[in-house]
Amino acid sequence: MAMQPAEIEALIKAALPDAQITIEDLAGDGDHYAATVVSEVFRGKSRVQQHQIVYAALRGRMGGELHALALQTSAPG
């Protein structure tokens, strides 16, 4: 059961209300996406911590339904 971009965005937005999110479908099969997420929550955090925050927002779908999510995270400005 693949995921829709809107569903990914909604999950991330629920956890990071201030986030600016772009999602690109890499393969058109619904489980290979690239996403950029910009949020104040990432400021001062390591890349690993930033990505872990996004994975937590996806509530366990990462690595399961969502096979691949090429992720770029940053704080604004």
Place this chain on the structure above:
Amino acid sequence: MTNPTFERIEADIKANPVVLFMKGTPVFPQCGFSARVVQILSHLGVPFKGVNVLEDAEIREGIKAYANWPTIPQLYVNGEFVGGCDIVMEMFQAGELQSLLKEKGVPVSAEG
């Protein structure tokens, strides 16, 4: 409560300066993301140990819990989790991977 799988993981990442938990082997990676990290490490001439999680279901799941990271590959330097494919690529392009390796005393033969 000790976790035998965690103990096996810890033994591996403590015994080898650079460990890549991956799908397939360095010579025959079986996943694009794992292959990309192997390419970066080979390009930098960094000796590393590849652990094929496809041959060990316990490690395949255990490593995700160990690092609180849901995907494979996972790169470890001196026992510390560095990142998955995205982060290793980003660090490589920014030159941060090279400086991290040097800082940890891991030989890097090519700047890249």
